[in-house]
Amino acid sequence: MAKLDQACAEKHEFLEERSKDDELLSNPIYGYWNQKTMSVKWPVITGFLIAALGQIWYGMLASFSSNVKWLMLFARFLTGTGVGNIAALRIYAATASTPQDRMRAISFGTGGCILGFSFGPVISSAFTPLGKDGITIFDTNLNMYNVVPYLMVFICLFACAIVYSFFEESYVGIVTKEEKEKEDIFVPKFDFTASLICIYLFMIVNMTSTNIEVMSSPLTTVMYDWNDSDSIFYNGIALALSSAITVAFNIAQGATRIGNIDKRKQMLLGLSFFLLYQLFMYPWDFYPGPLHFLPQGVETADTGGCYPVYAWCAETTRVPIFIYFFSFIAIFGVAFPFVETPSPTLFSEILGPRKQGNMQGLFSLGGSIAPVIASVSSTAIFKRSGYRYVIVMQTICLLFGISLILVFYKRLVPLKVEKKSTSSQ
Incomplete structure (x- = not known):
């Protein structure tokens, strides 16, 4: 297990990025699979099985004596490839619902995704009392490191059973060939520019969110x-509370009139709040400062502060803690x-x-x-010049997104099917 701890310390950030790389590579594959077969059930089941295999591999890492970091990389590769099946789930939500029910x-x-991301760390912390030695059941050692991967194997297999047994595919959101002929309609080409704008908006919200979450501990x-422990603990609480607010609004969007608000206006509202976050979190000159440096020979495991190489700390102010928590939550x-x-x-x-x-x-x-780009760029900027320019970078991306919505406002609308007789005139 000591080898595993060392591998985690050396390669954690790299493995996180690689897992996201594998997920982004598998997303188009699941999409293409659905495009060709019109099946969601089997791409989803396959993804869960691959993820389960990755978790089994991850749970067994402590039994290997060499090349642990690369074996861990392979486990993350399998997991990332498997959970890319979220693309298939997103496809089904879009094509198995009518326009009236799609927002819901x-x-x-x-x-549901937010709840999963939020409760993941909670599940992990629940097994910390097992410690690194753990307990032995049927000649299998279960400890705080491997019990969660094994639990995820059962969850993935249970999800496969649920999907296989109860999931019935119905694509009411797709106009069939028979409907086109019967109702004398056709589906015109979609606005490719408008679709790219939606992709960009989805990217920047994930990029900004990743920066907020990933940078919370070092910040x-x-x-x-x-x-380190205090930073993880307090930021974990803040993230849980923030996620609770997010889920509450997700429910409101699906169950109340909030979901009926023009989607362009909703996105402008969301981007404006993201800009407000950047405004509060920018290290203004009137905030207290400068930041403190770590005493020589002391690590962040013992106390907080800036490493000596972070020269920018001497000129950077401190965001008041109540503003930080209000902004985060x-x-x-x-x-x-x-x-x-x-x-x-x-x-x-x-x-x-x-x-x-x-x-x-x-x-x-x-x-x-987006999270891959965000984690790499923000980490590099933070090490060189602090979080000031991370805020600036995010602000530019957000302002560009708002500009795209305003400039192409009239084109960001649902596609309308047309009568063949009308289009031929």
Whole structure:
């Protein structure tokens, strides 16, 4: 297990990025599979089985004596490839619902994903009392490191059984060939530019969200002198509360009149809240400062502060802690659902009542590649010049997104089927 701990410490960030890489590579594959076969059940089941295999491999890492980091990489590769099946689930939400119900379907689906991401760390922490030595059951050692992967294997297999036994596919959101002939209608080409704008909006909300979540621990370590454990603990609480707000709005979007608000206006609202977050989190000169440096020879495991190589700390101010928590919990919690939900909904409506496998695969690809870009770029910027320019970078991306909505406002509308007789005139 010591080898596993060392591998985690050396390669954690790299493995996280590789897992996202594998997910983004598999997204178009699941989309293409659906496009050709019109099946969601088997891509989803296959994805869960691959993810289960990856989790089995991950749980067995401690039994290997060499090349642990590369074996871990392979486990993450399998897991990332498997969970790319979210593309197939997104396709089904878009094509198995009518335009009137689509916002409801996608908002509830998004809320479910947020709950999963939020409760993942909670499940892991629940097994920490087992410790690194754990217990032995049927000659199998179960400890705080491997019990969660094994649990995920059962969850993946249970999901496969549920999908296989109860999932019945029905694509009411697609106009069939018979309907086209009977009603004398055809589905025109979709607005490709409008679809790309939706993909970009989905990308920047995932990029910004990733930056907020990934940067939370190192940011609070340098700003508030929290050690590693305190930073993880307090930010975990903040993220859980923020996720609760997000899920509440997801439910409201699906169950109340909030979901009927023009999706363009919802996205403008969400992006405005993201901009408000950047405004509050920017290290203004009137904030207290500068930041403190770590004492020589002391690591962040013991106390917080800036490493000596972070020269920018000497000129950077500290965001007041109540502003930080308010921004993380309230502003972020409200901003996320008002872009994350309406953007895929509008995207599916722009494509129209046709097969959407390939395009939805590209949409999911954009959402998966954004965290990779965000984690690499923000980490590099943070190390060199602090979080000031991370905020600037995010602000530019958000302003560009708002500009796209305003400039192409009239084109960001659902596709309408046309009468053949009308189009021929």
